[in-house]
Structure formats: C-alpha cells, structure tokens
Amino acid sequence: MSDAEPRVPLAHRVPDLGALELLLAIARHGSLGRAARELGISQPAASGRLRSMERQLGVALVDRSPRGSRLTGAGALVTDWARRVVEAAEAFDAGTQALRGRRDSRLRVAASLTIAEYLLPGWLVALRAQRPDTAVSLLAGNSAAVARWLFAGEADLGFVEGLAVPEGLDGAVIGHDRLVVVAAPGHSWTRRRAPLPAAELAAASLILRERGSGTRQVLDSALSRWGGLGEPLLELASTTAVKAAVVSGAGPAVLSELAVAEELAARRLREVRVEGVSLGRALRAVWPRGQTPAGPARELLGLTGSRL
Amino acid sequence: MSDAEPRVPLAHRVPDLGALELLLAIARHGSLGRAARELGISQPAASGRLRSMERQLGVALVDRSPRGSRLTGAGALVTDWARRVVEAAEAFDAGTQALRGRRDSRLRVAASLTIAEYLLPGWLVALRAQRPDTAVSLLAGNSAAVARWLFAGEADLGFVEGLAVPEGLDGAVIGHDRLVVVAAPGHSWTRRRAPLPAAELAAASLILRERGSGTRQVLDSALSRWGGLGEPLLELASTTAVKAAVVSGAGPAVLSELAVAEELAARRLREVRVEGVSLGRALRAVWPRGQTPAGPARELLGLTGSRL
DNA sequence: CATCGCTCATCACCCCAGCTTATGACCCCA
DNA sequence: TGGGGTCATAAGCTGGGGTGATGAGCGATG
Numbered sequence: 261m262s263d264a265e266p267r268v269p270l271a272h273r274v275p276d277l278g279a280l281e282l283l284l285a286i287a288r289h290g291s292l293g294r295a296a297r298e299l300g301i302s303q304p305a306a307s308g309r310l311r312s313m314e315r316q317l318g319v320a321l322v323d324r325s326p327r328g329s330r331l332t333g334a335g336a337l338v339t340d341w342a343r344r345v346v347e348a349a350e351a352f353d354a355g356t357q358a359l360r361g362r363r364d365s366r367l368r369v370a371a372s373l374t375i376a377e378y379l380l381p382g383w384l385v386a387l388r389a390q391r392p393d394t395a396v397s398l399l400a401g402n403s404a405a406v407a408r409w410l411f412a413g414e415a416d417l418g419f420v421e422g423l424a425v426p427e428g429l430d431g432a433v434i435g436h437d438r439l440v441v442v443a444a445p446g447h448s449w450t451r452r453r454a455p456l457p458a459a460e461l462a463a464a465s466l467i468l469r470e471r472g473s474g475t476r477q478v479l480d481s482a483l484s485r486w487g488g489l490g491e492p493l494l495e496l497a498s499t500t501a502v503k504a505a506v507v508s509g510a511g512p513a514v515l516s517e518l519a520v521a522e523e524l525a526a527r528r529l530r531e532v533r534v535e536g537v538s539l540g541r542a543l544r545a546v547w548p549r550g551q552t553p554a555g556p557a558r559e560l561l562g563l564t565g566s567r568l
Numbered sequence: 569m570s571d572a573e574p575r576v577p578l579a580h581r582v583p584d585l586g587a588l589e590l591l592l593a594i595a596r597h598g599s600l601g602r603a604a605r606e607l608g609i610s611q612p613a614a615s616g617r618l619r620s621m622e623r624q625l626g627v628a629l630v631d632r633s634p635r636g637s638r639l640t641g642a643g644a645l646v647t648d649w650a651r652r653v654v655e656a657a658e659a660f661d662a663g664t665q666a667l668r669g670r671r672d673s674r675l676r677v678a679a680s681l682t683i684a685e686y687l688l689p690g691w692l693v694a695l696r697a698q699r700p701d702t703a704v705s706l707l708a709g710n711s712a713a714v715a716r717w718l719f720a721g722e723a724d725l726g727f728v729e730g731l732a733v734p735e736g737l738d739g740a741v742i743g744h745d746r747l748v749v750v751a752a753p754g755h756s757w758t759r760r761r762a763p764l765p766a767a768e769l770a771a772a773s774l775i776l777r778e779r780g781s782g783t784r785q786v787l788d789s790a791l792s793r794w795g796g797l798g799e800p801l802l803e804l805a806s807t808t809a810v811k812a813a814v815v816s817g818a819g820p821a822v823l824s825e826l827a828v829a830e831e832l833a834a835r836r837l838r839e840v841r842v843e844g845v846s847l848g849r850a851l852r853a854v855w856p857r858g859q860t861p862a863g864p865a866r867e868l869l870g871l872t873g874s875r876l
Numbered sequence: 877c878a879t880c881g882c883t884c885a886t887c888a889c890c891c892c893a894g895c896t897t898a899t900g901a902c903c904c905c906a
Numbered sequence: 907t908g909g910g911g912t913c914a915t916a917a918g919c920t921g922g923g924g925t926g927a928t929g930a931g932c933g934a935t936g
Contacts, residue, residue, distance in 0.1 A: 271586035
C-alpha cells in the first residue's frame with residue numbers, strides 16, 4: 261500500500277452532517293426557527309451554524325427576511341447535493357443500528373454479504389419510514405450461514421443470492437442479480453461491436469477475488485464448459501479492491517451488477533457483453549419451511565418488491 | 569408545512585465525516601498510525617476516534633494487534649456503508665467548490681439544473697482524480713442562460729438537455745435523458761400489463777411542477793396531439809416535492825429519469841410504460857461555434873463519455 | 877397607531893469533543 | 907537485547923457549537 265502523503269481531509273471542507281441536516285430542514289420549513297425546533301436546537305444555534313456553513317462554502321445559501329427564509333439558487337443546488345449525503349448517512353444509520361443487533365429485536369434478519377451491503381440498508385430505511393418502532397437486527401454471512409441461522413432460530417428471515425433455495429427452506433424471488441464483465445473505458449473489450457464469446461472470457465486473465473469467494477465460484481462453474489477460469493491477472497481480497505484495480509486500468513473483472521451499478525452510471529467502468537454463458541442469479545428471501553413470514557418480516561418483504 | 573416534532577437528529581447517531589474517513593483509511597492501510605498520518609492527525613487521536621465511533625455504534629469494527637489492524641466482519645460491512653457516505657460528501661465538495669466559482673478558474677462550466685444536480689458532481693470528482701489542480705467554476709441555469717453565458721464569454725463549456733442545439737453553438741451528444749411516468753407501488757397504473765396509451769396520460773390528473781418548468785413544457789408539447797396536459801392534481805415547486813408526493817401515494821407524475829433513478833432502484837417508485845409518445849431528449853455538451861474545446865474542457869468532455 | 881407575533885441577528889458565557897505531546901506495553905526480528 | 911513497528915493511556919489545551927437574553931425589522935390586527 262502506498263505511503264500516506266498528508267492530505268487535507270474531506271471533513272474540513274464539507275460541513276458536518278448536522279449542518280447539512282439543518283439546511284434540509286430550512287428548505288422544508290422556510291424558516292430557521294422552525295428548522296431549529298425540528299432538530300432540537302435553539303434558533304441562535306441554527307443561525308450561527310448556517311452562517312458558518314455559508315462562510316465555509318463561500319456561497320450564500322439562504323435569503324433571510326423578517327418573514328421567513330428561502331433558498332437562493334445556489335442554495336437549492338447545494339441542498340440537493342446535501343440530500344444525497346444525508347440519505348447515505350441514513351442508510352448507514354439503519355444498517356449499523358441493525359448490526360448492533362439487540363437480542364430483543366422484533367425482526368431478526370440474516371443476509372448474504374452482497375445483499376446486506378447494497379440492498380438491505382435501503383429496505384431498512386423504508387421500513388423505518390413505515391413502522392418507526394420496528395427494531396431490526398442483522399446477521400451477515402454466506403448462504404450456508406444464513407441457512408444455519410434460520411434453522412437455529414437465530415433469524416426470522418433470510419436473504420440469499422444463488423440458483424437454488426437451500427434444502428429445508430421456503431423462499432420467494434425478490435429480484436435478480438447478474439455477474440457482469442467490466443473493464444476500464446478504453447480497454448479493447450469496450451470497443452468490440454459483437455459480444456465477447458464465453459470461451460474468450462474463460463481464456464482471459466482477469467482480476468479476481470481470492471479463491472473461495474462466491475462470485476468466483478459461480479463464475480468458475482459457469483465457465484466450466486470452456487475449461488473454467490484462466491490464470492488470474494491479480495487476486496484481491498475485496499470487491500472494492502477489485503473495482504479500484506479495474507478503474508485504474510489494470511484489467512477486466514467480473515463482478516455483481518449491484519457492486520458496479522454506480523461505476524457504470526458514472527462511466528468509470530464499461531460493461532462488456534458476453535454471449536454463450538448465463539451469469540444471472542436470483543435474489544431470494546428465505547425462511548424455514550412452513551413458517552410463512554408474518555408481522556414485521558412480511559412488512560419488510562413487501563418493501564423488497566416481493567408479492568409473497 | 570407540518571409542525572416540527574423534535575426528533576433525535578441523524579448527526580447524533582452517525583459518526584461524523586472525519587471518523588468515517590478515518591475508518592476508510594484504516595481499511596486501506598491496515599494500521600491506525602498510518603491512517604492517522606494520511607489524515608494529518610496524531611496516532612492517539614485516531615485511536616480515540618475509532619474507539620468512540622465503536623462505542624457510538626455499539627459494534628467492534630477493527631481488530632487491533634501489535635502488528636497491525638484489520639477490519640472485523642461487521643467492520644467491513646460498516647466500512648462499505650461508510651464509503652457511500654464519503655463518496656456523496658466528495659461529490660458535494662466538488663460541486664460546492666465549483667459553485668464558489670473563483671474568477672481565476674481554469675475551466676468555467678455552465679450547466680442546466682438537472683445536469684448540474686445529478687451528473688456534474690460525479691464528473692468533477694473524476695476530473696479531480698485525474699487532474700487534481702484543475703479549478704472549475706460552475707454556473708447553473710436553464711438552456712437560454714447557458715447559451716447566454718457562453719456567448720458572453722463567461723463560460724467555456726456548457727451542458728444542456730433538450731431537442732436541439734441552441735443557434736450559434738456547436739455541440740456533441742453526451743448521453744440521453746428520458747421523461748418517465750412514475751407512480752407509487754400499488755397504484756393502478758403499476759398493475760397494467762400493456763403500456764399506457766398517451767391519450768390516457770394526457771387525460772389524467774398528474775402531480776406537476778409549477779407552470780414554466782422545463783419538464784412540464786416538454787411534456788405538454790409532447791402531448792399536444794392529445795390536447796396537452798390535463799388539469800394538474802397538484803402543483804409543486806420542486807422536483808423533490810413532486811417525488812415525495814408521488815411516493816406518499818398522492819398520484820402519478822412525470823419526471824426525468826435522472827431524478828428518479830434512485831427511487832426506482834429502491835422500488836419506492838415504479839415506472840409506468842407509455843406508448844405513442846416519445847419522451848426522450850439528448851444531453852449535450854455545447855460551446856460557441858468554432859471554439860472546439862481544448863485543455864481542461866476537453867478533459868472533462870472525455871469523462872462524460874463523449875468521443876468529441 | 878400601538879401592539880402582537882413572527883422573523884432573524886448579536887452578545888456573553890460555558891462546556892466538552894477532539895486535538896496534542898509524552899509515555900508505556902506488547903510483539904517481532906535482526 | 908535493542909530497535910522497529912504496533913496500539914493505549916494520561917494530562918492539558920482549545921475552539922466550535924451550544925444556551926439564554928435581548929433587540930430590530932416587518933406585517934397583520936384591533
């Protein structure tokens with residue numbers, strides 16, 4: 261790992277979450293005082309905070325008047341950007357709260373890592389909006405672990421990705437994931453007109469997670485007809501590390517669509533279409549056979565888009 | 569606007585950005601001390617901060633040992649969630665920095681509101697990663713304002729959405745946007761099997777932005793063959809307000825795909841397919857005729873995916 | 877016209893979160 | 907056995923952000 265040139269940290273250039281929340285509250289209420297009340301602080305505190313945020317950013321955000329406050333044009337834009345930060349923080353909060361995992365939770369969820377990482381926080385935020393008092397706890401692990409937790413009665417509801425429902429569990433498909441081949445813009449594969457033949461994918465040197473990761477296993481078995489995966493170009497310990505290597509142009513990789521959705525949208529990565537091999541897999545909610553989810557579990561299932 | 573029941577603010581439950589950044593740095597470096605150095609703080613500061621973050625979250629994040637530190641399982645998950653917050657903060661920072669708009673910027677960009685809100689921050693983050701010393705300034709306004717700024721020499725490069733390149737400007741298509749009909753899950757339109765006929769859309773009561781907004785104009789002219797838009801169900805001042813109303817089930821609306829991408833992915837909203845009317849529009853980079861972008865402008869264009 | 881009710885700003889004061897430096901314990905390796 | 911690395915603890919300082927009191931601008935109301 262490269263060494264540590266001191267950098268001005270982001271936290272010094274971005275207002276803290278409290279200030280961003282304040283800005284959103286001001287936008288909603290059109291008044292510093294009411295925004296302050298919503299956040300449980302005094303009106304002078306809000307006034308001072310807003311002022312120091314404007315000083316820090318060097319932009320006037322709010323037009324104050326004796327009969328209320330309105331966002332300036334720039335303020336509206338900044339507020340929209342701030343909303344994204346706050347939403348990410350809300351997902352973070354919902355996730356960590358579940359991870360804290362109090363034993364007395366009304367709903368105990370077990371999920372595969374991919375789902376826990378990319379989908380679950382959003383569901384939990386939605387669930388909280390709908391039933392603010394439902395305490396949820398979360399256990400994250402691979403499919404086998406999820407099944408184990410369900411059988412042992414340590415979880416009420418599980419989420420796994422994979423081709424089949426584990427034996428002894430019932431399940432419902434709640435969505436789909438797909439492994440996609442990605443490469444940095446400019447890589448020769450991104451200039452192809454025709455899809456990449458599976459055989460060529462199997463023959464190529466890819467950036468991979470270390471042996472044993474779920475993604476790698478799925479890929480290897482999907483390519484078994486072509487002799488399985490070739491020699492890896494690089495073996496890395498985390499999805500994030502793989503993405504970073506691909507973005508920096510080290511080579512192509514195969515990752516879950518969920519993991520690369522943002523990078524594809526921002527065009528930091530390009531998808532390479534492949535033919536001759538199917539890399540889709542279902543996302544499933546699962547529960548012990550016979551124990552049809554009810555109560556909060558059913559509520560959460562509804563939010564995932566499942567019709568049960 | 570409803571009244572202000574005091575709520576525990578998010579900021580008290582989520583570690584501040586500095587702490588999240590620290591966690592990411594620890595994950596990268598595998599050492600508190602090196603992470604501290606990267607952030608320009610002392611090792612005891614990092615130690616204390618990490619400890620208080622773990623106490624706040626009630627989760628052990630890092631396994632310390634006399635020869636380094638590694639994330640725990642829960643820590644890895646928390647780190648992934650934290651990364652999203654930090655990335656949103658980076659986009660916020662890039663955006664506001666441009667908005668501050670120092671006169672001596674190397675690159676002065678003018679953009680329509682939609683592009684400034686949803687796409688530009690990501691491009692600026694990417695540009696910064698690639699050319700850390702390029703100062704960018706941003707002017708945001710409607711298409712006419714963008715054209716005006718370019719003609720007046722107050723901006724070097726513009727971004728607009730719309731059907732045609734404004735007179736006197738050259739341009740390149742960098743992407744596409746589409747107006748989509750959205751409704752809350754469960755709305756009758758979301759249960760249709762066949763696409764909604766345009767005539768039915770025109771006849772319906774929709775939640776709309778106030779008269780004069782670009783989206784509303786485009787929609788109205790696209791539906792002119794069917795008599796234009798019907799009576800609005802509700803008129804609201806911002807895209808955000810419209811989205812909130814739709815999510816809460818007030819009724820359907822028509823919004824830019826960019827604006828609702830997240831809500832669609834999280835299934836808070838559903839897209840209703842429509843037939844008989846085309847609601848696509850190109851996203852274009854534009855510049856004064858003849859002044860082909862060069863230098864940083866060209867660099868930025870490359871990041872948008874344009875081939876120029 | 878005076879007064880009330882809402883807006884926001886300013887001032888004085890206070891407190892604690894988070895920083896620093898100095899130090900110590902643990903582990904590994906040469 | 908000492909020197910490099912790890913992390914933790916302790917003591918002390920500082921400043922950002924909080925409170926509460928107060929005042930000024932504007933509009934509606936009797």
